[in-house]
Amino acid sequence: MKLFYSANSPYARRTRIAASAARGFGVAVEDIDVAPLGPDNPVLSKLGPGGKVxxxxxxxxxxxxxxxxxxxxxxxxxxxxxxxxxxxxxDKVAELEGIASLLMDSLFVRAAENRRDPSEQSPGEIEKEGQRAKRCYDALDKILSGQGTELHLGNIAAVAALGYADGRHPGDEWRQGRDGLRAWFDEMMKYPSVADTTPNF
Ligand SMILES: N[C@@H](CCC(=O)N[C@@H](CS)C(=O)NCC(=O)O)C(=O)O
Structure with missing residues (x-):
């Protein structure tokens, strides 16, 4: 199998960490960096209509x-x-994976909104997504404080979403008042596949 990614995509990061874990169980999957992204990307445009990683x-x-x-x-x-x-x-891990997915989508939408020309930005949308992210950070803190750091799909989704928040929304300060989540995140960062895929914005 071939996994197409770009280094700073938080979505691709989840699949890269999962692919690395799968390789540990004998699964053959090759990672292929296809950056820079865009409608004319020569690799992605041949593979499907979406053109995304x-x-x-x-x-x-x-x-x-x-x-x-x-x-x-x-x-x-x-x-x-x-x-x-x-x-x-x-079921518990799927619940966690869903919340982390929602968080990542929310952070992604807000980052895109922030990049718009100020005349085209929607302050209401930015506020709404900021509140959603805050609720998700609180939920993750509740779920993950004191929990294990197995490399399962829920933990992978959560560490990638929080890492993306660090890169694109440092002002959220998600660690503030969430010591359990911070400690959990620091443990997760000890996996080479997690550390090595940290986005570099
Ligand atoms: N819903 C998709 C989102 C993937 C996505 O938005 N990828 C971005 C990079 S983070 C992308 O490929 N953007 C390129 C583009 O919009 O042309 C998923 O879950 O995989």
């Missing part, structure tokens, strides 16, 4: 887009070992 080309020739679909596929290839065992545990 991440993308995963399967040995069958099928081309998967969307982070959640790609990470689920990598988990299948790894025999389910990117998720815990036991339905109750799986």
């Amino acid at each position: 991440p993308g995963l080309e399967l040995d069958s020739g099928a081309y998967l887009c969307e982070t959640l679909i790609i990470t689920r596929h990598l988990n299948d290839c790894a025999g389910g070992r990117l998720m815990p065992s036991g339905q109750a545990e799986i």
Whole structure:
């Protein structure tokens, strides 16, 4: 399989960390950097209509887009070992993964809004997404404080979303008043696949 990514994409980061974990279970997946992104990207434009990273080309020739679909596929290839065992545990990790996905989407939308010319920005949208991010940080703090740092899809999604917040929204100061989440994040950063994929904005 081939995983197409760009180094600063927080979505691609999730799939790269998951791919690295899957390789540990014998899954063959090659990472391919296709930056710079854009409608005329010579690799992505041939693979599918979306033109976004991440993308995963399967040995069958099928081309998967969307982070959640790609990470689920990598988990299948790894025999389910990117998720815990036991339905109750799986459900908890899926709940975490959903919240972290929402957070990443929210941060992404707000970053795009911030990049617009001030005359085109929507202060209401920026405020709404800022509040959503705050609720998600609080939820992650509650869920992850004192928890383990296994490399499962929920933890991977959460560390990538928080890392993206560091890069694009340092003013959120998500660590402030959330010591448990900070300690959890610092532990996660000890994985080479997490540290080595930190975006460099
Ligand atoms: N919903 C997609 C979002 C992926 C996405 O927005 N990727 C961005 C990079 S972070 C991208 O490829 N942008 C290129 C473009 O918009 O042309 C997913 O979950 O994978």
